[in-house]
Amino acid sequence: CVLKTRLEIAMQYIKHTITLWLLFACCTALAATTRSEIQPFIIGGHEVDIIKHPYLVSIRYRLTADGPYWHKCAGVIISEKAVLTAAQCVREIETERVTIVAAANQRTGGDGQQYPATKWIEHPKFSTRTGDYDIGLIFVDLPFQFDATHSILRTINIREKLPAVNQLATVAGWGYREEFGPSSYNLEETKVPIVSRSQCISIYGSGEVTSRMICAGYVRGGGQDSCQGDTGGPLVYAGELVGLVSWGFGCARPGYPSVYTDVASLKSWIVEELEKAQA
Numbered sequence: 001c002v003l004k005t006r007l008e009i010a011m012q013y014i015k016h017t018i019t020l021w022l023l024f025a026c027c028t029a030l031a032a033t034t035r036s037e038i039q040p041f042i043i044g045g046h047e048v049d050i051i052k053h054p055y056l057v058s059i060r061y062r063l064t065a066d067g068p069y070w071h072k073c074a075g076v077i078i079s080e081k082a083v084l085t086a087a088q089c090v091r092e093i094e095t096e097r098v099t100i101v102a103a104a105n106q107r108t109g110g111d112g113q114q115y116p117a118t119k120w121i122e123h124p125k126f127s128t129r130t131g132d133y134d135i136g137l138i139f140v141d142l143p144f145q146f147d148a149t150h151s152i153l154r155t156i157n158i159r160e161k162l163p164a165v166n167q168l169a170t171v172a173g174w175g176y177r178e179e180f181g182p183s184s185y186n187l188e189e190t191k192v193p194i195v196s197r198s199q200c201i202s203i204y205g206s207g208e209v210t211s212r213m214i215c216a217g218y219v220r221g222g223g224q225d226s227c228q229g230d231t232g233g234p235l236v237y238a239g240e241l242v243g244l245v246s247w248g249f250g251c252a253r254p255g256y257p258s259v260y261t262d263v264a265s266l267k268s269w270i271v272e273e274l275e276k277a278q279a
Contacts, residue, residue: 046188046189046190047186047187047188048172048187048188048189049105049187050103050104050105050112050152050187051152052172052189053172053187053234053236054103054152054153054154055076055077055153055154055155055156055234055241056074056075056076056172056173056187056233056234057074057075057076057077057083057100057101057102057104058071058074058100058101058102058104058107058174059071059072059073059074059075059083059085059089059098059100059101059138059232060098060099060100060101060108061093061097061098062097063097064097065096065097069099069101069108070108071107071108071174072089072098073085073086073088073089073230073231073232073233074172074173074174074230074231074233074234074245075100075138075232075233076156076233076234076241076244077102077144077153077155078137078155078156078270078274079155079274080143080146080155081139081140081142081143081144081277082137082138082139082274082277083100083138083139083140084135084136084137084241084244084263084270085135085136085137085138085231085232085244086134086136086231086232086244086245086246086261087122087123087126087133087134087135087136088126088128088131088134088231088232088246089136089231089232090120090121090122090136090137090138091122091126091128091136093120095117095119095120096116096117098116098117098120098138099115099116099117100114100115100116100117100138100140101113101114101115102115102144102153103151103152103153104187105186105187106174106185106186106187107174107185107186107187108185113145113151113153115140115141115144116140116141117138117139117140117141118139118140118141119138119139120136120137120138120139121136121137121273122135122136123135123136123266123269130207130208130210131213131246131247131259132210132212132213133261133266134212134244134246134247134261135244135263135266135269135270136232137270137273137274139277156236156239156240156241157239157240157241158240158241158263158264158267158270159237159238159240159241159242159263159264160264160267161264162194162214162242162262162264163194163238163242164194165193165194165195166193166194167193167194167237168191168192168193168194169191169192169194169216169235169236169237169242169243170189170190170191170192170235170236170237171189171191171192171216171230171233171234171235171236171245171258172187172188172189172190172233172234172236173187173188173189173230173233173245174186174187174188174230192216192217192218192235192257192258193216193217193218194214194215194216194237195215195216195217195219195257196215197209197211197213197214197215199215199219200213200215200257200259203215203219203255203256203257204249204256204259208259209259211262211265212261212262212265212266213246213259213260213261213262214235214242214243214259214260214261214262215257215258215259215260216235216243216257216258216260217248217256217257217258218254218257219254219255219256219257220254220255230245231245231246232244232245233245235260241263242260242262242263242264243260243261243262243263244260244261244263245258245260246258246259246260246261247259
C-alpha cells in the first residue's frame with residue numbers, strides 16, 4: 001500500500017513531470033507513514049461540458065522556462081482577476097511558469113483561454129503537515145472575459161451556510177479516474193453526499209479534521225469521489241461554492257470520505273486579500 005504524506009503530495013504538485021511522478025511513486029512505496037494521504041480527483045463520474053462549470057479553471061505549471069505546461073490543480077474564478085484554489089497548489093511555485101486556462105474541456109489540450117499568472121498567496125496559517133487552512137489565491141495579468149457574447153466565463157459565489165448532511169454536492173475536475181491513474185483527459189463531474197463533521201472526525205480523528213474542513217463522499221459504498229489532479233477544485237451545492245478539494249485517504253475508498261476546505265469559514269481572509277489586490 002502506498003501512503004503519501006501531505007507534504008509529499010504538495011511537493012508532487014510543485015514538481016509535476018512524468019519522470020518525477022515515477023520517482024515519487026518509488027520513494028513513497030518504500031516509506032511508510034501514519035498520516036492520511038492527499039489524493040484528490042474524479043472517480044465514478046461522467047464527462048461534462050465546461051459550460052456547466054463556467055467558473056472552473058485548470059492551473060498549469062511548467063518545470064522549465066520553455067517547457068510544456070502540465071495540469072497541476074484546479075481552481076475557481078472568484079473575481080475578475082483572481083482564482084481561488086488550495087494552498088498546496090501554489091506553495092513555492094514560480095509565478096512566471098504558471099498559467100490559468102479557463103473555458104477548457106480538456107486537461108492538456110489547446111482549447112480554452114490562457115491567463116498568465118502574476119502572483120500567488122497562500123493562507124499564512126496553512127500547514128502541509130495537517131492540511132489545515134488549505135486555501136490560496138492566484139492573480140492573473142489580464143481580467144477574465146465575462147462578456148456573454150464572447151465568453152462563457154463566470155465567477156462563483158461562496159455559500160454561507162453548509163448543506164445539510166446527506167445532501168448531494170457536485171465536484172468536477174480533470175483528475176485521476178481511479179486511485180492510481182490514469183487522469184481524465186476531458187472534464188468530469190460526480191455527486192457526493194455531505195458527511196457530518198462528527199462522523200468524519202470519528203473516521204480520521206479529531207486532530208485531522210478541523211473546523212475549516214468539510215467532508216463529503218460515500219462512506220459505506222465508496223465508488224464516487226474526487227482524487228489526485230482535482231486538488232483545489234470546487235465542491236458546489238445549489239450553484240454556490242462550498243469547498244475546495246483538499247485531501248483524503250486514497251480515492252473513493254469505502255469508509256473514507258474526501259476532505260474539502262470549508263471556504264465560508266475562510267471568507268474573511270479571501271475578501272481581505274482581494275481588497276488588498278485592488279488597492
